[in-house]
Amino acid sequence: MPELVVSNLEKSFGGVSVLQDVNFTVKDGEFFTLLGPSGCGKSTTLSCIAGLDNPDSGRIEVGDRVFFDHTSSVALPPEQRNLGLVFQSYALWPHMTIADNLAMPLKLRKIPKSEQRRLIDDALTKVDIAHLRDRYPHQLSGGQQQRVALARGIVYAPEVLLLDEPLSNLDARMRDSARTWLKMLQQEVGVTTVYVTHDQVEAMSLSDRIAVFMNGRLQQVGTPTEIYRTPATPEVAGFIGRCNLVSGKVEEETHDGYHLRVRLKDTDQELRVKRTPNISPGQHVTIGLRSENIELSELGAHDDGTVNVLHATVTQRSYTGARYEYLLAADGLSLFAEAASCHDKPTLNAIIRPDDCLVYPAH
Numbered sequence: 001m002p003e004l005v006v007s008n009l010e011k012s013f014g015g016v017s018v019l020q021d022v023n024f025t026v027k028d029g030e031f032f033t034l035l036g037p038s039g040c041g042k043s044t045t046l047s048c049i050a051g052l053d054n055p056d057s058g059r060i061e062v063g064d065r066v067f068f069d070h071t072s073s074v075a076l077p078p079e080q081r082n083l084g085l086v087f088q089s090y091a092l093w094p095h096m097t098i099a100d101n102l103a104m105p106l107k108l109r110k111i112p113k114s115e116q117r118r119l120i121d122d123a124l125t126k127v128d129i130a131h132l133r134d135r136y137p138h139q140l141s142g143g144q145q146q147r148v149a150l151a152r153g154i155v156y157a158p159e160v161l162l163l164d165e166p167l168s169n170l171d172a173r174m175r176d177s178a179r180t181w182l183k184m185l186q187q188e189v190g191v192t193t194v195y196v197t198h199d200q201v202e203a204m205s206l207s208d209r210i211a212v213f214m215n216g217r218l219q220q221v222g223t224p225t226e227i228y229r230t231p232a233t234p235e236v237a238g239f240i241g242r243c244n245l246v247s248g249k250v251e252e253e254t255h256d257g258y259h260l261r262v263r264l265k266d267t268d269q270e271l272r273v274k275r276t277p278n279i280s281p282g283q284h285v286t287i288g289l290r291s292e293n294i295e296l297s298e299l300g301a302h303d304d305g306t307v308n309v310l311h312a313t314v315t316q317r318s319y320t321g322a323r324y325e326y327l328l329a330a331d332g333l334s335l336f337a338e339a340a341s342c343h344d345k346p347t348l349n350a351i352i353r354p355d356d357c358l359v360y361p362a363h
């Protein structure tokens, strides 16, 4: 399967810019996800790749085929792009059986009837619903309809599969199981895939790499581990996982030279954070603290200078089944923490390791 290369995409609607300088390459067989909040431009990007919409400028190539190039005025029609498309609304024909729904794209491609039957059965078998081939869409559950939409997306062996929030109509439990089989299916078919979602758990669990979108711009492209452990901006840190973002000003380097002392804004708190390149005393910063990196202790923790120990009041505690979530107040600082164990004391020590603090220049 070929690579998909998207370069310098720009797009606006009615004078309002929606995509700005979007660049990414999806490798052969890769599961690549566009992740971001609603309205950030994910579907617009996918539509430009599919040819349902044209960008204002930029270039889109798959292998040695140019789908779109503004400079040389190339815009290949959607039907010549050989892409599989699956949307949130399954868009199945209600008056046709499942097999006939799958036959539609094959007929359009003038594939002989005998071959059609083999391809349809093969695609339905891949998504485990071969026994439903003669039913109509209304006779299937939402999850089964979703599988039909997926089967229709892969039935003509597309070079690239484009999926736009395909699991959002399923309930939480079905979404979990759909995620598992979708990943297995993509690996089995080995098709280069661009997946769109606003759901960070979905993106983290499915993707080889994730592109995080905010306001029409790519903030970061990386593996799930890179995106989670080293988010490029506070916005990415705040969007992926639960991350407390606090403002402060760097006062000085610590004597050992490994840490920076940061006075937190509007509080009486200080935090020691790891020394970070390009951050120096006097600078205003944003610090990211992941909720699971705040260790809670009922014991009188000894502040030996290697960690931060904050004396916190528990203002809220909730139980989610797997974990306890805590809202803490510490001298004007409000922090969200989580832990596997239940602490029922009204005050706790919150222990924060300097190396767990993500530090960004404030802007």
Ligand SMILES: Nc1ncnc2c1ncn2[C@@H]1O[C@H](COP(=O)(O)OP(=O)(O)O)[C@@H](O)[C@H]1O
Binding pocket: 013, 014, 018, 036, 037, 038, 039, 040, 041, 042, 043, 044, 045
């Ligand atoms: N055909 C259109 N006409 C005008 N505005 C549009 C159109 N399509 C999308 N937009 C706007 O572009 C922005 C990005 O939309 P979209 O790509 O659908 O976001 P996402 O898929 O990330 O939720 C939104 O502000 C949306 O309202």
Ligand SMILES: [Mg+2]
Binding pocket: 042, 043, 044
């Ligand atoms: Mg969308």
